[in-house]
Amino acid sequence: MKPLAAVTVFNRLDVTKITLTSLEPYLNLIDLVIVDNGSEAETSDWVHDWVFRDNRPARLIELDANIGCPRALNLALSYRKPGQPFIKLDNDVRVLGAGWPHAIKRLVKWWQAQGRKVGMISAFYEPWEQQRVRGREVYEGLTVWHIQPVIGHAVWHTTEFLDAVGHFDVLREDHLYGFEDLILSHKATHLGFELLAWEGWKIENVQRHNALGRETRDTHVQE
Numbered sequence: 001m002k003p004l005a006a007v008t009v010f011n012r013l014d015v016t017k018i019t020l021t022s023l024e025p026y027l028n029l030i031d032l033v034i035v036d037n038g039s040e041a042e043t044s045d046w047v048h049d050w051v052f053r054d055n056r057p058a059r060l061i062e063l064d065a066n067i068g069c070p071r072a073l074n075l076a077l078s079y080r081k082p083g084q085p086f087i088k089l090d091n092d093v094r095v096l097g098a099g100w101p102h103a104i105k106r107l108v109k110w111w112q113a114q115g116r117k118v119g120m121i122s123a124f125y126e127p128w129e130q131q132r133v134r135g136r137e138v139y140e141g142l143t144v145w146h147i148q149p150v151i152g153h154a155v156w157h158t159t160e161f162l163d164a165v166g167h168f169d170v171l172r173e174d175h176l177y178g179f180e181d182l183i184l185s186h187k188a189t190h191l192g193f194e195l196l197a198w199e200g201w202k203i204e205n206v207q208r209h210n211a212l213g214r215e216t217r218d219t220h221v222q223e
Contacts, residue, residue, distance in 0.1 A: 003101060003156065005030040005087040006076035008069055010037040013046055015092040015206045020050055022095045029101040030087065032058040033079055035072040038065040068176035070168040077167065086157040093123075093154055094204040103200050104156050107139055111194075112160075119161035119193025120184065122147060123154035123203040142199040149185030150195050154203045157184075161193050 005023075009016050023032065034051065036044050044062065051060045061075055073088060080086060085108075089095075104121060111118045124145075135146035165187050168180045188195055 003085040008072040013043040033076040035061045070170045073168045088155045092207040096202040100201045117193045119188035120150045121156040122197035123201045124199045145197040
C-alpha cells in the first residue's frame with residue numbers, strides 16, 4: 001500500500017516550491033495531501049496551480065486561516081486508509097534519492113521480521129544531530145541510528161504505531177506550532193516502539209527556521 005504523505009504549507013513560497021518539486025518523481029509511490037494553512041495569495045495560488053495544472057495525483061486542502069500544524073496533519077489523516085503508513089513532510093526540505101518509499105517499507109518489514117516494533121523513522125540529513133543518537137546498526141550497508149526524540153523535517157510513521165496513537169495532539173485552541181513530534185516520540189517509547197533514522201532516506205534541510213519567525217515561534221512555544 002502506498003503511504004499517505006502530508007505537506008503543511010504556510011507561506012514561504014520559495015522553499016515550498018523546492019519541497020513540492022522534489023516530490024514530483026515519487027507521486028506515483030505516495031498518496032500526497034497538501035494542507036495550505038491560510039497562506040497569502042502568492043503562495044496559495046502557486047500551490048493550487050502546482051496541484052491542478054498537470055492534473056497531479058495529489059489532494060489539496062485550502063484553509064482560510066492558519067489552524068496550526070497538528071490540526072492540519074489531523075485533517076490530512078482523515079484521508080488515511082486502513083493499514084496505511086503516514087509521512088509527515090515539512091515544506092522546507094528537498095527529498096533526495098530514488099525509490100525511498102519502497103526502501104523504507106523494506107526496512108520496516110525487515111525490522112518487524114526480527115520481532116521488533118518500529119514506530120517512527122526520520123530521514124537522514126547533514127549536519128546530523130549526534131546528541132539525539134542512542135545507538136546504531138546497519139541495514140542494506142547503511143547506518144540506522146536509534147534516536148530520541150524524532151524531530152520534524154521528514155518522518156515516516158508506521159501503520160502499527162499510527163494505529164496505536166491515532167492522531168497528533170492539539171494542546172490548546174491556539175496551538176499552531178511545536179511539540180507534536182516530541183509528544184509522539186514519548187508515546188512511542190512508552191509503547192515500546194523503536195525510533196530510527198536511516199541513511200537510505202536522505203533529505204536536505206533547505207531552511208532551518210519556521211514560517212512563524214523565530215521571535216513569534218519562541219513566544220508561542222513558551223506560552
